[in-house]
Amino acid sequence: MKLNEIQDNPGSSKSRMRVGRGIGSGKGKTCGRGVKGQKARTGVAIKGFEGGQMPLHRRLPKRGFYNPFGLDYNEINLGRLQEAVDAGRIDVAAVVTNESLIASGLISKPRDGVKILGVGELKAKLSFQVAAASKSAVAAIEAAGGSIELLKRAPEAPTASAEA
Template sequence: MKLNDISDNPGSSKSRMRVGRGIGSGKGKTCGRGVKGQKARTGVAIKGFEGGQMPLHRRLPKRGFWNPFGTDYNEINIGRIQEAVEAGKLDPAAAITNEALIQCGLISKPRDGVKILGVGKLEAKLSFEVAAASKSAVAAIEGAGGSIRLLKAAAEAPADAG
């Protein structure tokens, strides 16, 4: 066998369609593009165009609102904090801050701060320095003998610069 003897199986590859070679070819004149119009031309595609009818993305109502001045807190329940203290991930003697929660793996990103929520039971005497806390969380922390200091968030600072 020689290299010039090697060939594909018959019918394994199809030859390309040669358009515009007369009406007898089946792909003459308009070359399979139909007739007239912008879409019959080369390189034109109108995304979302429905022939003058109002496009679907404009018929549907707008939904939602994005507040550029809103705060995005990391919410964490006191029950998960108690579990981290029991597992030895959090030091009960040190203040529990955003950085401490990132270090122990309870939260992954700093965002706009931490908000403590009151689901679960807190038995350890802990001191918190967080951006926000729910009323039930504050009651549970103070009930366990701990303290909480709410930090003034950057979003709440006055925006009067001029």
């Protein structure tokens, strides 16, 4: 078999219907769109229109809001940290920071800092400098003999328009 002899199985593909090519084709004149009206025209997309009935996106209530002051933390569980220590990706003697976690491959982007969560077991004595931690994580770190320092976020400088 050669490349020029390769072909589809019979009946696997169907050629597209050419519309508007005379009444003998069965799809002439109006091309299967019916007669006149909005849906017979080109460029019409009536998404969400329900024939005059109140559309679903307007019947449902609005919920929630965007918090411009919300923080997006990288969340890491103690179990994953212990696995990284066992694999040798985290140095026990060094302080665990945002940068060291990126270097070890545990997180990919810095975001607004790291939050340590208490799922899993931590046996290694580690010292942390992170943005946030849960109460159970702090208790587990201190029980393992480690220490944790929570970093304070610097307040953002006021803009010129806010002073005016």
